[in-house]
Amino acid sequence: MSTGRSASSPVSLVIPPSPFLADERVFPFIGVLKVASVLEAAGVPVDILDCSGYANYQDLLLEYLDQHRDMDWFGITATTPQLPNAVELLHTIREQRPQARVTVGGPHATLTTAAWKMDQEKGLRGRGSIAYDQLTSLFDCVVAGDGEEAVFRALGVNQPQLIDADDLHSDLFLKRGSLEDFPYPARQLIDLASYHYTIDGHPATSLIGQLGCPFKCGFCGGRDAASFRFIRTRRPEHIAQEIRHLHSVYGYTGYMFYDDELNVTPRGLEDLCGALIALQDELGTEMRFRGFVKAELFTERQAAAMYKAGFRVLLSGVESGSDRILAAMEKRTTAEINSRCLRLARDAGMEFKALMSIGHPGESRRTVVESVEWVLREQPNEVDWTVITQYPGSPYFDHSVRVSGQRGTWVYETMAGELLYSREVDYTREAEFYKGVSGSYVSYVWTPDLSADTLVWERDEAERVTRAALGMPPIQSIAAEQFEHSMGQGLLPARVLRSTRETMAVSH
Numbered sequence: 265m266s267t268g269r270s271a272s273s274p275v276s277l278v279i280p281p282s283p284f285l286a287d288e289r290v291f292p293f294i295g296v297l298k299v300a301s302v303l304e305a306a307g308v309p310v311d312i313l314d315c316s317g318y319a320n321y322q323d324l325l326l327e328y329l330d331q332h333r334d335m336d337w338f339g340i341t342a343t344t345p346q347l348p349n350a351v352e353l354l355h356t357i358r359e360q361r362p363q364a365r366v367t368v369g370g371p372h373a374t375l376t377t378a379a380w381k382m383d384q385e386k387g388l389r390g391r392g393s394i395a396y397d398q399l400t401s402l403f404d405c406v407v408a409g410d411g412e413e414a415v416f417r418a419l420g421v422n423q424p425q426l427i428d429a430d431d432l433h434s435d436l437f438l439k440r441g442s443l444e445d446f447p448y449p450a451r452q453l454i455d456l457a458s459y460h461y462t463i464d465g466h467p468a469t470s471l472i473g474q475l476g477c478p479f480k481c482g483f484c485g486g487r488d489a490a491s492f493r494f495i496r497t498r499r500p501e502h503i504a505q506e507i508r509h510l511h512s513v514y515g516y517t518g519y520m521f522y523d524d525e526l527n528v529t530p531r532g533l534e535d536l537c538g539a540l541i542a543l544q545d546e547l548g549t550e551m552r553f554r555g556f557v558k559a560e561l562f563t564e565r566q567a568a569a570m571y572k573a574g575f576r577v578l579l580s581g582v583e584s585g586s587d588r589i590l591a592a593m594e595k596r597t598t599a600e601i602n603s604r605c606l607r608l609a610r611d612a613g614m615e616f617k618a619l620m621s622i623g624h625p626g627e628s629r630r631t632v633v634e635s636v637e638w639v640l641r642e643q644p645n646e647v648d649w650t651v652i653t654q655y656p657g658s659p660y661f662d663h664s665v666r667v668s669g670q671r672g673t674w675v676y677e678t679m680a681g682e683l684l685y686s687r688e689v690d691y692t693r694e695a696e697f698y699k700g701v702s703g704s705y706v707s708y709v710w711t712p713d714l715s716a717d718t719l720v721w722e723r724d725e726a727e728r729v730t731r732a733a734l735g736m737p738p739i740q741s742i743a744a745e746q747f748e749h750s751m752g753q754g755l756l757p758a759r760v761l762r763s764t765r766e767t768m769a770v771s772h
């Protein structure tokens with residue numbers, strides 16, 4: 265369909281709220297900021313409406329639409345749990361501005377498209393197809409995969425229903441070695457100061473050094489999506505340059521690496537640490553870092569390099585204390601490998617945060633106890649417990665089959681015959697599966713031994729027992745804010761809306 269837009273027509277990128285998070289303004293969504301930066305570099309005027317942390321986000325959008333009557337192109341980014349809010353935003357745009365084109369991009373669009381493509385290959389109509397059809401029936405255009413090049417196709421005339429950049433052979437897929445050709449994420453288009461995080465007392469923000477993880481953990485989204493699996497790195501010096509930029513513009517001395525796993529390439533982590541050390545020497549500033557590592561690839565040399573560079577806390581997806589469950593999820597680790605990883609971190613002087621999960625194929629009371637015992641025995645400094653959620657694009661989701669005679673029930677079976685059942689979820693409506701706060705979890709999965717409700721109870725208990733044993737306080741939720749119409753005297757505040765239009769007007 266022709267949009268009739270010119271290359272200089274403004275676009276609006278919308279970040280929906282994430283009410284499932286305990287605190288919505290901790291780390292910003294980097295992907296949408298990368299898209300904004302390439303648009304800005306190309307001279308396309310960009311507004312970013314950041315609804316993070318606002319319960320009455322629809323009021324923000326209505327106010328925005330009222331103030332920007334020329335805006336007729338919207339791009340909404342969404343993770344799977346953000347989708348219900350993204351759909352609400354879409355409906356409001358449709359009501360208020362029926363002629364506007366609305367594109368959806370981000371992780372949910374990418375993962376759902378990958379799941380649909382897998383169904384196509386198998387010649388069946390599975391869950392991926394259902395989720396994909398829902399998405400394409402709602403939005404004018406779906407962008408799957410890297411948005412940096414794809415967004416220009418989405419802006420063009422004859423906007424297609426699907427722009428598939430999540431394909432190794434697509435010219436829209438960012439090739440290895442090309443990440444450095446793009447500008448840094450446009451963090452100036454959000455109110456970064458309103459995102460609060462500290463590492464060891466250092467004011468901190470997040471960045472992504474490299475993309476992709478080639479492993480196949482059953483619960484992890486994107487195992488069948490090229491843009492999630494294919495490793496694409498930047499030179500360590502380029503990553504250090506981005507940190508130098510963030511330090512000089514914002515003054516941050518703490519950085520959370522949101523790479524899937526920092527040590528998936530040989531020597532990559534050690535080289536990164538070398539660049540971080542050189543940067544701090546050059547600036548005469550001490551910095552602190554955090555990041556995730558894959559336990560079986562973790563070495564003494566990596567641990568020593570990380571400590572020297574300023575890492576003081578290591579995060580690792582331990583997931584379970586049961587070797588049987590670790591095998592069922594294809595984690596390629598064992599309880600002993602995870603213990604060894606923790607010891608290496610400790611011996612190097614770092615703390616260890618264990619990320620645990622319950623609700624894998626074959627999970628039973630016994631295996632949950634093994635997980636709790638692992639935590640109590642190894643005493644990580646911090647622990648986090650979640651109930652498994654089946655996201656489109658994860659093996660648990662993509663490879664589940666319908667249970668005959670039980671409407672809306674699916675089952676995933678491992679090679680060893682371990683089972684994980686799940687209820688069909690309408691991702692456009694339900695986001696209650698991850699709340700982050702004890703007492704508010706909902707499970708849509710269950711095993712032959714543990715019902716969905718029991719899994720939630722086991723999670724809450726595991727969290728209560730282990731956090732108490734480790735001396736950790738209960739998780740608190742930060743209440744979402746209400747947008748007050750008076751706060752900007754009729755204009756949306758900079759905490760919510762930022763635009764390149766002002767800077768472009770000044771520079772032209």
Ligand code: SF4
Pocket residue numbers: 477478479480481484485524525558581
């Ligand atoms: S959980 Fe970590 S190691 Fe496993 S596939 Fe996902 S990113 Fe890779």
